[in-house]
Amino acid sequence: MTFLGNQSQRIHGGQNTVVGIDFGHWNYLEIIQSSGSWADRSPLHEAASQGRLLALRTLLSQGYNVNAVTIDHVTPLHEACLGDHVACARTLLEAGANANAITIDGVTPLFNACSQGSASCAELLLEYGAKAQLESCFPSPTHEAASKGHHECLNVLIAWGVDIDQDIPHLGTPLYVACMSQQFHCIWKLLYAGADVHKGKYWDTPLHAAAQQPSTEIVNLLIEFGADINAKNTELLRPVDLVTSNSAVERILLQHEATPSSLCQLCRLCIRNYIGRQRLHLIPQMQLPTLLQNFLQYR
Incomplete structure (x- = not known):
């Protein structure tokens, strides 16, 4: 975003018209192209990336597009999740932000949340319909969390049934x-x-x-x-x-x-395999001694 001070300016050049707009506490460059308009690092992006909740709400109330994209298709929600700004992310989602918005690199807000290690943002996005998994050609939130050691994000993804x-x-x-x-x-x-x-x-x-x-x-x-x-x-x-x-x-x-592996270890592996991945969470509900339950759960 480019700040212009307190004065509005208008710049003409080529096929593009660059208009400086004074908006309360915000001054920014709005680029209007011959084929339409798009906001590149709009005030909404800046507020979301910096976690400025009040400014974000003010901008939304003034009619700013909650799904405004930069030239790389980055939305304010991408910015909020990358900054681990949960309140901002919630406000954007409540205002209709697309939880599955994809940048030109295939990055989603959920990927950003997992990259940052924000389990709260990840949970919030999934509650608002974010897909835990896209096609293999897109960056994977699960792989990102695993590679960066964000095990709390992994917990969230696993709870939501990710493969x-x-x-x-x-x-x-x-x-x-x-x-x-x-x-x-x-x-x-x-x-x-x-x-x-x-x-x-x-x-x-x-x-x-x-x-x-x-x-x-x-x-x-x-x-x-x-x-x-x-x-x-x-x-x-x-x-x-x-x-x-x-x-x-x-x-x-x-x-x-x-x-060789011990008989106990082989039995545990056999039982867990028989129970199946989708039912492992039911082990505590089985009518078994606590010691055996803990053993099957590697506790």
């Missing part, structure tokens, strides 16, 4: 992305919710990704949830073939190769 095994060709699954980024809490949330521990990127499993990183904690977690230490990728390499020599991760994998 936690969504496989995007150039990224893989959210679990694979989280392993590549070493986001332990996100890995835990995904596995706990029933993510397929074997699905990664093409033939690379999440364990292949984790083996190339230094975290023994993540490797142990994946194995505890049933990761196959002998799985081979397209190059016929196992996770142990990708580790740094003489590293702690290599020692962990070699130890698991020599030590």
Whole structure:
């Protein structure tokens, strides 16, 4: 946005007319093109991005278009969510903002909320009809949250029924992305919710990704949830073939190769698989001793 001071100005040039409008506390450039008009970084965008709720409400009451877009199709709602301004986002949505607006890069307000780690904005958007998942050609809120470690956003998405095994060709699954980024809490949330521990990127499993990183904690977690230490990728390499020599991760994998899984672990995996991902949340309601319930839930 360009501020003009207290005076209104008019600038002519080419096919475009640039009109400076004095609007109370706001002065901005409105660009009127021969084919129509569009607002690029309007006062509404600025108020939303800065979390200025009073100014936002004033502008809306004066008739500003709640779905005004910049040349890149960014809406005020995109700005509010990227700034984690929940009150502004709610005001915009109540005024009719499109919860599924898409920029020229395919970014939605929900993606921005998950990128910022704003679980409150994500929940709000979903309540107003935002789609938790779009086609694989668009940026994925789930993958974004997983890669940046925003496990609270993942909780929201999972609660709204997002496909936690969504496989995007150039990224893989959210679990694979989280392993590549070493986001332990996100890995835990995904596995706990029933993510397929074997699905990664093409033939690379999440364990292949984790083996190339230094975290023994993540490797142990994946194995505890049933990761196959002998799985081979397209190059016929196992996770142990990708580790740094003489590293702690290599020692962990070699130890698991020599030590079979316990009967308890195998039973837990079998029972969870039989229950199915969609019903794992019902485990606390099963007529089982609390100790057994906790065991099945990895508590």
